[in-house]
Amino acid sequence: MGRPKSFEPDVVVARAMETFWTKGYAGTSPADLAEATGVAKGSLYHSFGSKRELFAKALELYGRTGTAATEEFLSRPGTARERIRAHFARLVDADLDGPVRRGCLAQNTVEELGGRDEEATRAVHRIEERMIELFAARIEQGQRDGDVDRGIDAKAQALLLQTTLAGLRVMARTFDRPVLHRIIDTAVAGL
Amino acid sequence: MGRPKSFEPDVVVARAMETFWTKGYAGTSPADLAEATGVAKGSLYHSFGSKRELFAKALELYGRTGTAATEEFLSRPGTARERIRAHFARLVDADLDGPVRRGCLAQNTVEELGGRDEEATRAVHRIEERMIELFAARIEQGQRDGDVDRGIDAKAQALLLQTTLAGLRVMARTFDRPVLHRIIDTAVAGL
DNA sequence: CTAATTTTTGACCCACAGTTCAAGAATCAC
């Protein structure tokens, strides 16, 4: 009983995620969140407790949707190299095509809050570990399919790929599309 | 004539740089800067105009010292691969050895202010371009010395190295030393 | 209908961020 919620919590978290992604954690004020979600400040605090807690939900959602999308995308038909190149290009292009280059929320989080927020750091670490597992699995798949050299160390390559991707999303802040695609080509040539 | 300055502007900029580096742009208050530099708030404003202008000077100093150190370090005796590996390891280790992992100021800047601050973005871009030139030059040196395959595209490899380094500094927020060194080994194996 | 329960909301609060300023202190020219 009691008055029913007038909004879908998942939708509010999704909108909050977009806002944090675009403006950063510190750069997002409660007023911004109220405007972005269409829910009054007081109501947000009633439902989520604090800006920090809402952010935690937003980051969790980001991790879930990001890993799911990566898994789906890597599993489409093609060689490991083709799929990984397409995945990298997709992320870079999406960033460049948006109204503002906002990079990766997980990465932004750890760069902004790194050191000062243990929980956020661990949350990002979990996302990264998951991504690395997905890369390693795809490389091993490629080795079984015969399109990746059996001699390479899948786990080591997966770590390097995650590093390269993180670097690409930094480079996407300041470099243009042709340069970024050239980097992707060079990176996947090593597979 | 007039009352002489009671502080060395360069020293103040250097201390401000350290503070911005550790706490981020938004996370650094005028009070923080006054405490870190030992100069009263009002005096800082008198000398530097605004927080933003002081930050610009700090970022410029960061770029100058960083590129100079890179140039010096890459030119020491050894093969291109050895020197680049050592350079990467040095940066990662310095970050891990500090009291707080703070990454790269240029990168932090572009991730925090990206899109919202044109001038800062351009300043970081200039630093990155300079680093890429240094990498390319060292690779070409290696090709002349015979320790790097003549067939590789120095510019393309330099772009990838800068990307890898940016990624490493992100990874250094959440991974431990052995993993990071393993990534460095995998990365330079491609040279 | 009333009571109990849960949400909603804007008004309100305190602290601090970023900046300005007025008054004083140190120097040089004369």
Add this chain to the structure above:
DNA sequence: GTGATTCTTGAACTGTGGGTCAAAAATTAG
């Protein structure tokens, strides 16, 4: 010394950030 000039400093100001709250609005149980 006096004046002109430049630097120093804490006090003061304005805006906003993050958060609380009391009162009103929906709902269900009985």
